[in-house]
Amino acid sequence: xxxxxxxxxxxxxxxxxxxxAAEQMKCxxxxxxxxxxxxxxxxxxxxxxxxxxxxxxxxxxxxxxxxGIGNDADVKAIRRIADEMLEGSRCIKGKxxxxxxxxELQGAVFAEHLAGKCTAHxxxxxxxxxxxxxxxxxxxxxxxxxxxxxxLGEKRSSFRAGFLPFEIRQKRCVKCGxxxxxxxxxxxxxxxxxxxxxx
Amino acid sequence: xxxxxxxxIDGKEVQVDEGTNLIEAAAAAGVHIPNLCYMKxxxxxxxxxxxxxxxxxxxxxxxxxxxxxxxGMSVETKTERVxxxxxxxxxxxxxxxxxxxxxxxxxxxCTLQQYAYDFELKExxxxxxxFGYPTDEANPFIKRDPEYCVLCSRCxxxxxAQGTNVLEFxxxxxxxxxVTAQDKPLQESxxxx
Numbered sequence: 374x375x376x377x378x379x380x381x382x383x384x385x386x387x388x389x390x391x392x393x394a395a396e397q398m399k400c401x402x403x404x405x406x407x408x409x410x411x412x413x414x415x416x417x418x419x420x421x422x423x424x425x426x427x428x429x430x431x432x433x434x435x436x437x438x439x440x441g442i443g444n445d446a447d448v449k450a451i452r453r454i455a456d457e458m459l460e461g462s463r464c465i466k467g468k469x470x471x472x473x474x475x476x477e478l479q480g481a482v483f484a485e486h487l488a489g490k491c492t493a494h495x496x497x498x499x500x501x502x503x504x505x506x507x508x509x510x511x512x513x514x515x516x517x518x519x520x521x522x523x524x525l526g527e528k529r530s531s532f533r534a535g536f537l538p539f540e541i542r543q544k545r546c547v548k549c550g551x552x553x554x555x556x557x558x559x560x561x562x563x564x565x566x567x568x569x570x571x572x
Numbered sequence: 573x574x575x576x577x578x579x580x581i582d583g584k585e586v587q588v589d590e591g592t593n594l595i596e597a598a599a600a601a602g603v604h605i606p607n608l609c610y611m612k613x614x615x616x617x618x619x620x621x622x623x624x625x626x627x628x629x630x631x632x633x634x635x636x637x638x639x640x641x642x643x644g645m646s647v648e649t650k651t652e653r654v655x656x657x658x659x660x661x662x663x664x665x666x667x668x669x670x671x672x673x674x675x676x677x678x679x680x681x682c683t684l685q686q687y688a689y690d691f692e693l694k695e696x697x698x699x700x701x702x703f704g705y706p707t708d709e710a711n712p713f714i715k716r717d718p719e720y721c722v723l724c725s726r727c728x729x730x731x732x733a734q735g736t737n738v739l740e741f742x743x744x745x746x747x748x749x750x751v752t753a754q755d756k757p758l759q760e761s762x763x764x765x
Contacts, residue, residue: 419745422620422723423657426664429746433699450698457660460633460653461621 386415388469395473400493401482405451405474406435412470424467427454431474438486441498448483494563497548501566504539508560511539518555521547580646594636594647595623605649606658606687608665609724610637614733620724621661622687624654633657659691665722667696668703668746676720684722705749710757714765718749725750738762 395408409432419425431454434447451474458471477483485492491499504515504524513528516539523546526539541552541561552561575590579597586601593616598605608620616623616637623636628646633654636647666688673679705718728750731739738761742751752761 413745417745419748420617420619422661422664425723425745426661426668430664430667430698453660457657461624461657461661463618463621 386411388412388416388466391416392473398493398495400491400495401477401480402435402439402486402491403493403495405477406432406439408473409435409470412466416466418464418466421461421463421467423458423461424463424470427458427462428467428470430454438483439496439498441486441489441496443487445487448478448487452478490565494565499566500548500563501543502541502546502548502550502552502561502563504541505560505562506538508558509539510558510560511536512557513539514557515539515552515555515561518551520551521545521549523547524552577641577643579641579644582647582649588641590641592641594625594639594641597641598636598647598649603649605636606683606690607637608683608687608722609726611726611730614729617725617729620722622658624657625649626651626654655691658687659693662687662691662693663696664698666693667698668701669722670719671695678720701746703747703749708757710759711763711765714758716758721750723748736762736764 391408391411394411395404398404398407409428413428413432417425417428431451434443434451434454437443437447455471455474455478458467459475462468462471482492486496486499489499494500504526511526511529513526516524516526516528523542524539525537525542527537529536550563553563576587577590577592578585578587580586581594581598581601581603584601584603586597588597588600592600595605595607595610595616596612605623605625607623609618610616610620610623616635618635618638621635624633625636625639626633626648627639628648636649662684665684669684673682673685676682679685703719707719708716725741728739728741731737738752738758739750740752741748742755743749752758752763758765
């Protein structure tokens, strides 16, 4: 009997794990989103309405902001949710979530996102990767590293005169960032999508 | 008759039995404390948080459904602080509740409608949520539409308390739904109605 672990006895994620998961991110929007996602996935008990409905709504709004379609109303809604959750929820878990959200809201990061900028380069919808042609030596390592076939280009071979330059096809790129460490010459950079001038 | 307790609710003096909760005491004083999940005769679970009231000398608001009266206590039921939380919770519930009040059979006796009216909520300020649950109409007397559920869990608790034990929650949080065993229609479950 002792071998079989009953379902409700399995070790559960608690608030520490949630916080640890959120701490991995640098951008406030991503941190908040991660925190609420993790919170909803396990520790949220769903026993009182402000916390259960509030954190769900907060996640909806955070997703909007990280997708780049957020506006002032979303930030205001998140602030209101956090305020009321702190006041109204029943246990410490809801209050902790509210405190975390309020802490993240304090900086200027949310306002930056509304202006189309993610300084930490973590929100996939705010960034794009680009090959710097001047630095590229056409070794083809990034092409091998890309699992999504998003990098176009031809390895330079000495006997050929013409060549196809390396570039990233934005339509295929999922912004996983795997190509960045693959390039030993630092020829791939991350730029802000909304402020960049497309060639 | 047990011991009587004197207390003040919104400035009104009232005398009630010892062990009464604040919602009942307020009703005796003619004050209505909003609530969705409280059920007379059952233990308050404090899920909806609408019954939050402020007790003089207390640090944080307390839930009226689960707080017993105390001699000489003074309760404020409509402070700005608790009204704010009430409006917030109602706003969230309305965001996942179909606004079919014109054709809804509960119109007029619906507590949610009444509270929404009191707080002047025409439409939720939050994102509208839809779940697309099917309606259970197999029983000719009871139509059960989970779309309208506000997750107060009163039906689940009553069903459990009277020993039938047919209804239970499935899922957790916003996606929670009151179901019978294997989500069968009420007619085919162990429902004794």
